Amino acid sequence: MAAEDNESAATSQQQGPKLPQKRFFRQRAHVNIFNDVPLDYPVNPDEEDWSKLYPAYFRPHTEDAQTAVCDAKRPLSPSAADEAGSDESLSKRGPAAASAATTEKVPAQVEFADIGCGYGGLLVALAPLYPNTLMVGMEIRVKLVDYLQQRIEALRGFQHGLLLKKDAEWVDVRSKLLQEIAALNQPLVGDEDELHDNGETTRLVPGHYENIAAMRINCQKYLPNFFKKGQLSKMFILFADPHFKRRKHKARIISTTMLAEYAYVMRTGGILYMITDVKDLCDWSVSHLDAFPLFERIPDEELIGDPAIPCVVNSTEEGKKVARNKGKKYLACYRRIEDPAEN
């Protein structure tokens, strides 16, 4: 928090983008998902106007809908030439390269979803790692969505300002990531400057945060209103509400019936990342996921080298809180597989 305040104060002395402050956006953690709340949601995925969330990628529906066109005024993610010293850039290897290659041909669409994104630490951390992949954070608590959207817009503003400067420095995504993988094994110390939390305000990052956005939705009710079958390649469920009481178990984000909907929006081969600090919730989630025929546990050794993992473990506010309290985190990742009952 302190770092964030200083930094935003320093960079916004003149008129310019300003990072929002979390303390103005606190909201009670629990929401009853069964309540009827007037939410905006599209009748079906084709009706959603993504241009509000990703203005660099979509034109408003009234113009040329559903195509990935770059806004001339707003520099889009780096072309191969200016991508942070291209060859050492991380996106040359690993999943980022693959997803970049696929998304550039087809019309843009959201591929990663963070279910219950909270303050958006994960999205901000992932954005430069997958600069050509659209990601959305979904959150039911309205204040957090407001916070995150303001935060993203501020980060985009900083990037825009930096792009206008000739000599702006690029962030070295690769070494930053290596640093974090190294940090995975040592718990974060209380007041230490936290990686990720703020996003880059003084250096250019691939993607310029144009690829992330937040929306307010009740994921458990309206997920298929936003995503088509098989649209998502990664889904994140990080530090979910544990809903301890037995009669609230249906409200848990992972349940047999919800998994069917997650499996529906995920493509075969897509990965579901789950992490929690509550042993009981972990056991519950793992037992449901293990029993669910469309998901298969990914062995821990296969996760080494997945650049999303350090972000999953350390980048969220909850994740940091747990680290600070020296709590234990339980990570489980699952791959969406073909239905064994179909041949």
Next chain:
Amino acid sequence: MPHLPITLVETSSKGAVVLIFGVDFHVTDSTGKVTASTIPNEQGDQVAKIETPSKGNIRAAAFSRDGSLFAICTVDKGVYIYETEHWMTVRSLDSEKRSNALAFDPSGEFLVTADKFGDAYRVGTSSDTPAKPQLLLGHVSNLCAIDFSFNERPYVLTCDRDEKLRVSKYPNSYNIQSFGMGHTEFITSVAPARFALDNAVTASGDGTLRLWDMPTGELVQTVEMSKYLAKYYESGAAVCSENTYEDRTAASQRYGVLRVRAVDAIEAFVAVVERIPAVLVFPFCQGKLGEPQVIDIAQPPTDVGVLGDRLVVSYAPKAGGELVVVLKYDGNQYVADDELTAALSLNVTTRETETVSQIPSIFIWGNKMYLERPKGEEGDDQEQE
């Protein structure tokens, strides 16, 4: 004294007609003769006595495809399965939550209930199977309708109050084939058809019928009921009532479609709409719903059942009025079937009541809760515990 209105009509492939009123029901054969009833018979041993299930009104009912089994669910969570030869109870159970709809799977081995908590459970219909229902699938909503498609690999179709039709494989129903999204209000009824294996039609409180392609979830066609039924409001045959706390849209000219069913005998779909004294029959040709025949009836309907090429329509209550009317197909169009209507009028009576009881509008449970709250509580959506 007025009689209880008939609220639900179910028909079997063997030609049985079940007429449901309150906690009771009569079973007639296809000539209109009562063969079984929950009410002790006054006409001798010809009528089989059916065990009166419970104190709760019957919420939904269904026959198995071969007509050998029949099931009902009641508002006090009871679920009862009968065999239809002697009308003995095969199985009775209490469901965890109130079921809003039920359907037998294509084989008749399982009954699937759809409850107000959004879950569909299935239970074996034979008494040597486990009596504990198993979770088949779930929505985070209120389930309103359920049925099975006629494909070789059947789909289970579940409809919820939050505008969705979900098409899932069966019995591997964790595998969602598609969602049918397009309705703007709760869905009340879903009709798969033998003559259009990949299609289903849904009915909704948004005043439309929608035709879906089940494998893709694509919305093929939307039929606005107002196009054919606005004249009933203009003529005064249908009337708006006043908005109440429970029913905030009662004063509008709305078209709450109560039921849609396939008429396999003539490859058509039939629909009835709350308040409107008419039956609509849509021929299905070239993969679409054609222009409907709109048949005037004496009173607004409560339900419609399909008996071969005949339609059995139950009436909303009216003092001294008839309980049902039957329409028959004369090879070209639907006309009144006076013979069967008269037989049913003669043979079927329902319990008497002090006053003509109003049937609650489907909008009372279909409207979303927040519509009923005072304004300005939007931010207060946190859990109250």
